[in-house]
Amino acid sequence: MSSVTDPVRSAAGGRRPLAERTSATPEQLRDWLRQMLLIREFEVRTMQAYQDKKIGGFCHIYIGQEAVAVGCTAAVNHADPIVTAYRDHGHALARGMDPKYCMAEMFGRIGGCAKGKGGSMHMFDKPNNLYGGHGIVGAQTPLGTGLAFGAKYLDEVVGGGSNQHVALAFLGDGALNQGAFYEAMNLAGLFDIPVIYVVENNGYSMGTAIERGTTMSHRIIAKGEGCGIDGYELSGMDVIDVYEGMKKIADRCRAESRPAMVDIRTYRFKGHSMSDPRKYRTREEEEHWETDDPITRLRDAMIEGGLIDDDGFKNLNREVKAEVKACLAWAEASPMPDPSELYHDVFVEKHGPYTGTSMPQIVTDAEDSR
Ligand SMILES: Cc1ncc(C[n+]2csc(CCOP(=O)(O)OP(=O)(O)O)c2C)c(N)n1
Numbered sequence: 001m002s003s004v005t006d007p008v009r010s011a012a013g014g015r016r017p018l019a020e021r022t023s024a025t026p027e028q029l030r031d032w033l034r035q036m037l038l039i040r041e042f043e044v045r046t047m048q049a050y051q052d053k054k055i056g057g058f059c060h061i062y063i064g065q066e067a068v069a070v071g072c073t074a075a076v077n078h079a080d081p082i083v084t085a086y087r088d089h090g091h092a093l094a095r096g097m098d099p100k101y102c103m104a105e106m107f108g109r110i111g112g113c114a115k116g117k118g119g120s121m122h123m124f125d126k127p128n129n130l131y132g133g134h135g136i137v138g139a140q141t142p143l144g145t146g147l148a149f150g151a152k153y154l155d156e157v158v159g160g161g162s163n164q165h166v167a168l169a170f171l172g173d174g175a176l177n178q179g180a181f182y183e184a185m186n187l188a189g190l191f192d193i194p195v196i197y198v199v200e201n202n203g204y205s206m207g208t209a210i211e212r213g214t215t216m217s218h219r220i221i222a223k224g225e226g227c228g229i230d231g232y233e234l235s236g237m238d239v240i241d242v243y244e245g246m247k248k249i250a251d252r253c254r255a256e257s258r259p260a261m262v263d264i265r266t267y268r269f270k271g272h273s274m275s276d277p278r279k280y281r282t283r284e285e286e287e288h289w290e291t292d293d294p295i296t297r298l299r300d301a302m303i304e305g306g307l308i309d310d311d312g313f314k315n316l317n318r319e320v321k322a323e324v325k326a327c328l329a330w331a332e333a334s335p336m337p338d339p340s341e342l343y344h345d346v347f348v349e350k351h352g353p354y355t356g357t358s359m360p361q362i363v364t365d366a367e368d369s370r
Pocket residue numbers: 087135136137171172173174175176202204205206272
């Protein structure tokens with residue numbers, strides 16, 4: 001079963017009244033709009049902080065792809081594990097990570113979600129069932145398969161019931177050709193593992209267009225079919241389309257305990273990383289996609305549906321800007337890790353035996369609030 005939506009513009013669908021398009025409540029729609037605005041503002045401020053040299057190392061911006069993380073996360077339960085690649089700020093925020101831990105992580109501060117040791121590419125949030133943030137292309141796909149296998153094992157073998165979980169393993173189109181991904185898909189198909197491989201297909205792997213590096217680029221779900229995995233294609237520019245499509249797929253994978261592969265067509269509005277002059281694509285192409293902004297789409301649909309007006313939108317935007325400003329101040333006030341942290345959380349014999357760890361604040365705060 002596969003439902004194909006015009007990847008570039010599903011505006012025809014977008015023009016139908018909201019009530020016909022989605023079962024989401026006005027509160028849910030407002031929440032998605034807020035989340036996308038939060039991610040957008042967070043990323044704009046991240047770019048500024050990077051340019052101001054407050055953030056170092058690799059840093060990949062999620063602007064343009066917001067509807068994917070927000071729509072997919074909304075379509076599953078909080079207990080369902082999620083794992084992703086290095087373009088991960090949006091997933092962390094959509095999963096509910098307080099942006100202050102996310103920003104502090106990029107600032108290399110002890111208050112960061114990984115005590116400042118991971119940086120932009122390694123957003124982890126155990127209380128929110130987010131298992132990273134991974135820098136090796138494709139490396140997260142076996143992990144997502146394992147997370148789904150573990151959850152299914154606990155449900156079926158330990159608990160003696162039926163499978164209750166589905167895991168989301170996000171990957172970029174550039175990860176499609178990694179051997180680990182095929183091994184993971186083969187096992188998922190063979191053992192009925194409830195994992196969904198969500199390909200955030202933004203058309204580029206660094207500077208390489210998908211057609212130049214990947215076979216069957218017009219129909220990548222064929223790769224999953226070779227492992228007996230059902231494939232689906234969705235437009236990633238409209239959060240309602242993403243949610244409605246993913247909800248059906250996720251419900252089915254959970255109920256039948258089966259894997260799926262989803263090709264979600266999207267576009268990163270910025271470069272691959274902070275140091276990308278984007279010479280491999282034209283300004284016209286960028287403008288074409290920028291006019292199909294996922295935030296504008298939802299805002300317009302909500303205005304048309306009478307769920308928000310211009311002032312309401314401005315207020316929401318103002319709230320989000322204040323929240324991100326506060327998170328920047330929090331990150332800046334968080335101390336640098338003590339040098340002794342170099343010897344914690346690592347297995348390096350040269351420096352003596354493993355010296356244990358201390359829990360990051362994101363975990364202790366969650367425990368305290370229970
Ligand atoms: C195994 C491996 N090979 C190469 C790289 C270098 N690299 C980092 S990101 C990237 C492109 C991946 O593109 P894609 O999966 O489409 O994700 P996107 O950046 O578009 O989100 C490459 C080749 C890497 N990190 N890991």
